[in-house]
Amino acid sequence: MAKLNINGKQVDIDVDGSTPLLWVLREQLGLTGTKYSCGIGVCGACTVHINGEAVRSCIVPVSSLDMSQAVTTIEGLSSDNRHPLQQAWNELDVPQCGYCQPGMIMTAAALLNNNPNPGDDDIDAEVSNICRCGTFNRVRRGIHLAADIQKRHNKGGR
Numbered sequence: 424m425a426k427l428n429i430n431g432k433q434v435d436i437d438v439d440g441s442t443p444l445l446w447v448l449r450e451q452l453g454l455t456g457t458k459y460s461c462g463i464g465v466c467g468a469c470t471v472h473i474n475g476e477a478v479r480s481c482i483v484p485v486s487s488l489d490m491s492q493a494v495t496t497i498e499g500l501s502s503d504n505r506h507p508l509q510q511a512w513n514e515l516d517v518p519q520c521g522y523c524q525p526g527m528i529m530t531a532a533a534l535l536n537n538n539p540n541p542g543d544d545d546i547d548a549e550v551s552n553i554c555r556c557g558t559f560n561r562v563r564r565g566i567h568l569a570a571d572i573q574k575r576h577n578k579g580g581r
């Protein structure tokens with residue numbers, strides 16, 4: 424039995440310690456926004472946050488986690504689905520099929536946490552997620568727009 428801290432709640436799960444976090448999220452907890460694609464830490468479809476940093480949950484064994492590590496999934500990113508990235512994604516229609524997009528958004532959210540005004544080079548360096556639909560240019564524009572929205576929020580606007 425392991426106790427995990429998922430989207431601000433304690434959850435008790437009974438799985439083998441080698442089970443990747445991705446499968447606990449999807450299979451045990453029904454948090455299917457986090458996607459499975461490569462399974463080897465390359466594509467980023469499974470990206471979540473651990474203590475605010477982007478991590479690829481397909482290569483994180485549950486045994487490496489405890490309650491001190493706050494896991495946030497796409498479902499927990501915003502209580503009202505109005506995170507600046509979600510607003511920007513809607514405004515620019517960033518997704519195509521959508522499969523990679525939760526991972527893109529979680530990676531971008533960690534980038535904006537660390538760098539509220541990223542340039543194209545920062546985005547290219549930090550967002551290495553793979554999109555088979557080729558939405559990379561819209562992703563980049565979405566991150567710039569989200570950074571602007573975030574700045575407006577911080578000045579008291581919405």
Ligand code: FES
Pocket residue numbers: 458459460461462463464465466467468469470479480481482
């Ligand atoms: S499914 Fe985890 S990085 Fe591809």
Ligand code: FES
Pocket residue numbers: 518519520521522523524553554555556557558
């Ligand atoms: S939007 Fe289809 S894989 Fe990225």
